Amino acid sequence: MLASALLALIPLVAASPVARQDGVNVDSLKALAQKQNKYFGTAYQSFYLDDERFEPILDGEFNQYTPENEMKWEIIQAERGVFNWTGADLIFEQAEKTGAIVRGHTLVWHSQLPVWVQNITDPEDLKSVMKGHIDAVLGRYGDRLAHMDVVNEPVLDNGTFRDSVWYNLLGEEFIPLAFQYAREAAPDLKLYINDYNIESMNNKSMVHAQLARSLLDAGVPIDGVGFQCHFIGGSAPDDIAETMAMFTDMGLEVALTELDVRVPVNNRGLANSTWLDIQAQDYANVVQVCLDNDLCPGVTIWGFGDETSWVPGVFAGEGAATIKDFDYKPKPAYFSIQEALRG
Numbered sequence: 229m230l231a232s233a234l235l236a237l238i239p240l241v242a243a244s245p246v247a248r249q250d251g252v253n254v255d256s257l258k259a260l261a262q263k264q265n266k267y268f269g270t271a272y273q274s275f276y277l278d279d280e281r282f283e284p285i286l287d288g289e290f291n292q293y294t295p296e297n298e299m300k301w302e303i304i305q306a307e308r309g310v311f312n313w314t315g316a317d318l319i320f321e322q323a324e325k326t327g328a329i330v331r332g333h334t335l336v337w338h339s340q341l342p343v344w345v346q347n348i349t350d351p352e353d354l355k356s357v358m359k360g361h362i363d364a365v366l367g368r369y370g371d372r373l374a375h376m377d378v379v380n381e382p383v384l385d386n387g388t389f390r391d392s393v394w395y396n397l398l399g400e401e402f403i404p405l406a407f408q409y410a411r412e413a414a415p416d417l418k419l420y421i422n423d424y425n426i427e428s429m430n431n432k433s434m435v436h437a438q439l440a441r442s443l444l445d446a447g448v449p450i451d452g453v454g455f456q457c458h459f460i461g462g463s464a465p466d467d468i469a470e471t472m473a474m475f476t477d478m479g480l481e482v483a484l485t486e487l488d489v490r491v492p493v494n495n496r497g498l499a500n501s502t503w504l505d506i507q508a509q510d511y512a513n514v515v516q517v518c519l520d521n522d523l524c525p526g527v528t529i530w531g532f533g534d535e536t537s538w539v540p541g542v543f544a545g546e547g548a549a550t551i552k553d554f555d556y557k558p559k560p561a562y563f564s565i566q567e568a569l570r571g
Contacts (some may be wrong), residue, residue: 270529289532354398363413419451421452446495459488460490499548
């Protein structure tokens, strides 16, 4: 029987009373994932910790952190040669305090890129700037990272390469260059390419597979592919496992890096119970795909509370995309993930 069919039998009910062992909630997402030799992580921004409700959940449920914005180029090097490490440093300090691992996000991306980089017109200057930025970021954090999104979202949904300063000046060569620079700066770090809408068999995922094969054949140091997994409730693709295998059969890891499931909401940002149950099933099914593949190291959800989710600001009429509500109370998705992780 398919994993999705099995998971359809999971009751969407609250878990049993919390049990603890050595001070750790054995029903926490991170504890359950560790038993399956996976991590369970979340993205966040350091100032979220100003909310006293946030830190206990962050530290109690997750053993992997992704800086939501604070390692992006516009934050770290908004002006040429001027670096701001403040927010990223706080996330690494939190991880070191709690024993969580960190996924770096991201080095080379077309978006959230300062104008001074976008305005470069000389290819050699752009290469130098790319290398200098990668050297600086990984020189500071390389030994403290588990994974790094080296190149983010290079391909459009139609399978063509995205228009950007990187592609326009360097062509497809910007991708192997970025990976080579990253490997030189951090020899032991696992290096990823990360994108959305590549979780099913389509033009975009096929181009990524061809790209991954060409990089491997050329000896480019790529270790994995990130499936972002920004899904719409009820529409999570049913061929994620097959698509994941297309990459893991090459020996690459595939991590689920930015998982959320948005659903229709009312004018208060709330979803009805039917949509919350659909969302819960989607979350469980997607997590199960990772559990079923030995080369999927873990799952990262893109925020754990609706209070801080990016979705409502981008998709009108949609939201409630995370596993906890505006008061950080667990939604059905939280419990469905628990049940999937229990195996």
